[in-house]
Amino acid sequence: MKPAYFDHAATTPLDPRVLAEMQPYFSERFGNPASVHRYGQEAHVAVEAARQEVARLLGARPEEVVFTSGGTEANNMAILGVMLAQREQGRTHLMVSAVEHPSVLEPARFWSRRLGLELTVLPVDRYGRVDPEDVRRGLRPTTGLVSVMWANNEVGTLQPIKALARLCQEAGVPLHVDAVQAAGYVAIDLSRVPVALLSLSGHKLYGPKGIGALVVRQGTPFAPLLHGGGQEHGWRSGTLNVPGIVGLAAALRLARQEQQARIAHVRPLRDRLLQELPERIPDLLVTGHPTERLPNHASFVVPGVRAQTLLALLDAAGFACSSGSACKVGTPQPSHVLLAMGYDRDQALAGLRITLGRDNTVEEIEAFLDALPQAVAQARRVP
């Protein structure tokens, strides 16, 4: 049997339909969209059609969509681009949640030190949720940006983005939302939810790697970080990744068209994992919110194991899973997300994440339900 791929939060395979739309822009339609001649214009037309499509699908305006090299760049650009502009108005306070992806947390910490900004890291509850009241209480006259993700990559928890967006709008503070994990499963409509900046990434949506977008709503204070040819209305210089942009738009369109079918496929499979695994492994802890979570996402703490050991055993047994804890230079780090949720260090080293996709089958889930208890028993014997 082909190894079961249970790591769709890390990346997804490229949809063949997306690849087919991208392909001409690698070869016969190779023009630089900044060129005046017909090769350039052909590429330009494709980029602008993609921009319109992305904007329409998100309830934004085309001129608010800035294409980037992915989610990491979009997040870095949101944090630094907004805070550079806000600092000039004396707004030097920044708030981010404790469970953000490192591509939000790290630039927030780095630039706070370098630029002398004040940083508030917002706490979360046991399920990984931010309390909007904590945001309200934490706002200052000098707050320049709040950044809270739509869905968490490690535990799948959805944040109360509507409430946060309204609250920030009333306070006149831009809210940045990392929607990299949410975009495949949540219908995002910025015409109804007043988010100021939104990050996306192609490869989490059955689109290509190395492409993403930052939506910057009109009127949001913003300073460009990449200077040069003035592409993307001067907000992000650099020759555009035309096939990637075409692919991002196609992937987002398909995600929206097929959203209900994709949810209907993954949710029951995921629900079986959440229900049956704790029955088979009695001390297993489900992490993340029981209901307010991504429909394809199951996450656990497996007491008494090191995640890296368990993942290697599962890989050998034919299951590609992941953990919450990142491995830096060979040393596993406890998950900052689980620590922020109140788990202890050992528990934060024992995260297990299973993220499903449209090709996963009931047979794979059943095989996994049988295999995990054995792998856990084996992992527990490793000192």
Ligand SMILES: Cc1ncc(COP(=O)(O)O)c(C=O)c1O
């Ligand atoms: C929540 C979240 N934000 C940002 C990123 C980074 O996106 P990219 O891989 O496109 O740089 C990821 C990727 O794991 C993510 O899960």
